[in-house]
Amino acid sequence: MSDPAASRPAPLVPLSGLDRYFGITAQNSSVTQEMRAGLTTFLTMSYILFVNPQVLSTAINIPNAFVQLLMTTAIAAAFGSAVMGLIAKYPFAQAPGMGLNAFFAFTVVQGMGVAWQTALGAVFISGVLFVLLSVLGARQAIVQAIPNSLKYAITGGIGAFLAFLGLKNAGIVIANPATLVGMGSLASPTVWLASIGVILTAALMARKITGAILYGILATTVLGIATGAAVYAGGPEGALRSFPGFDGSFLGIFGTPIWPSGLVGQMDIAGALGLGLLSVVFTFFFVDFFDATGTLTGLSQRAGYIDAQGNMPRARRLFSMDGIAAMFGAFMGTSTTTAYVESAAGIGEGGRTGLTAVTVAVLFLLSMFLWPLASAxxxxATAPALILVGALMMDGVKHIDWDDIADSLPAFLTIIVMPLTFSIANGVSLGVISYCAIKLLSGKAKEVSPILYAVAAALLARYIWLTEG
Known part of the structure; x- marks a missing residue:
């Protein structure tokens, strides 16, 4: 008689202290794979180093505002990604979020006339609320209350959102006043370069080449530089001179970092607590709460961290790090720092542990010295990665029961609303509200958790009484 124990596979043994801390071998990964995934994530989200300062500098008037905001963006992203990787041990990067930075600059500061220091105070308070709810287990309870059909829909919706963002960045989808969106010109350098990038990267993935997404980004970049394609905003045409900050010499890739003294510690918490600004605080809170919760849930689903019962390991730490990052970012002088959906690119590259996020953190710190090179x-080049990762994230929608309208319609709304409103939070919100309403009116009220009903009511109240801007 054979020994059953002899037939069991040997347990995976960590190769080093680093491996043991992050559980790399346990996740069937490797240090090289995690670092490559971190580089991929960084490349897909490094645009925030330039976009966030462009947005916030319209509202924050200080000397050398753009460079100070770039440094603050890099520091906030490095801190947020580091705590996510070191403490929560998830492969998710964090940085100042798009959408909320526009709400901060154009609606709160310019539209409402609120001082930017006071707006930073509102961001800090919203971060405190995130941490409190996370420590109390409220965010984890909400995730567990969301039905599996909506969890799959959230993942698929984020995929659709990523693909739409990639198509937009590639110039393949453009604004059209008659039809809202339209097809970009195939003669555009951005369009043809991104299209080649999509095909090239997809071919590498079909061949199961390890590092296909990263190689696709780098190959597309090299092709753009070699051909002198006019794909760099603000840069003259011509090989090696086509991106800002690079003057053709080796030293042209370096930039001297500065401490953002005009931003650090300038938040006005007392002013933000004023009665007239409570709606601003709660708008920051509501939008980022469901944006980040939806993003973290979708990414966790994609990375294989959510089990059949909807449980996530280290959930309280995971959600707390989102709040702590928001608080730190406000202290440093930037709008809400949150989990980035572009982390899906790193997950697609095999990132499964916190080492991926730590790698992103290190790269953001290095970008303070090499920020001219980052614009290369x-x-x-990054648009193809977003499109292909978006396609991969649609895989889970096959598990949705499309024959049951009570499940399929909320799932469909979740998926379609995210890209069409350019908001993950809106997709999650409408999915939850419609799911609860249909179940309630169809005589299946008991199939829904009371927690989800409370969430739906809060979301509905938010849409009625608060404005996102």
């Missing part, structure tokens, strides 16, 4: 990766 054009949007046309």
């Amino acid at each position: 990766i054009p949007g046309a």
Whole structure:
């Protein structure tokens, strides 16, 4: 008689202290794979180093605002990604979020006339609320209350959102006043370069080449530089001179970092607590709460961290790090720092542990010295990664029961609303509200958790009484 124990596979043994801390071998990964995934994530989200300062500098008037905001963006992203990787041990990067920075600058500061220091105070308070709810287990309870059909829909919706963002960055989808959106010109350098990038990267993935997404980004970048394609915003045409900050010499890739003294510690918490600004605080809170919760849930689903019962390991730490990052970012002088959906690119590259996020953190710190070089990766090179990762994230929708309208309609709304409103939070919100309403009116009220009903009511109240801007 054979020994059953002899037939069991030997347990995976960590190769080093680093491996043991992050559980790399346990996740069937490797240090090289995690670092490559971190580089991929960084490349797909490094645009925030330039976009966030462009947005916030319209509202924050200080000397050398752009460079100070760039440094603050890099520091906030490095801190947020580091705590996510070191403490929560998840492969998710964090940085100042798009959408909320526009709400901060154009609606709160310019539209409402609120001082930018006071707006930073509102961001800090919202971060405190995130941490409190996370420590109390409220965010984890909400995730567990969301039905599996909506969890799959959230993942698929984020995929659709990523693909739409990639198509937009590639210039393949453009604004059209008659039809809202339209097809970009195939003669555009950005369009043809991104299209080649999509095909090239997809071919590498079909061949199961390890590092296909990263190689696709780098190959597309090299092709753009070699051909002198006009794909760098603000840069003259011509090989090696086509991106800002690079003057053709080796030293042209370096920039001297400065401490953002005009931003650090300038938040006005007392002013933000004023009765007239409570709606601003709660708008920051509501939008980022469901944006980040939806993003973290979708990414966790994609990375294989959510079990059949909807449980996530280290959930309280995971959600707390999102709040702590928001608080730190406000202290440093930037709008809400949150989990980035572009982390899906790193997950697609095999990132499964916190080492991926720590790698992103290190790269953001290095970008403070090499920020001219960071602009060498054009949007046309990262757009294919977003499109392909978006396609991969649609895989889970096959598990949705499309024959049951009570499940399928909320799932469909979740998926379609995210890209069409350019908001993950809106997709999650409408999915939850419609799911609860249909179940309630169809005589299946008991199939829904009371927690989800409370969430739906809060979301509905938010849409009625608060404005996102």
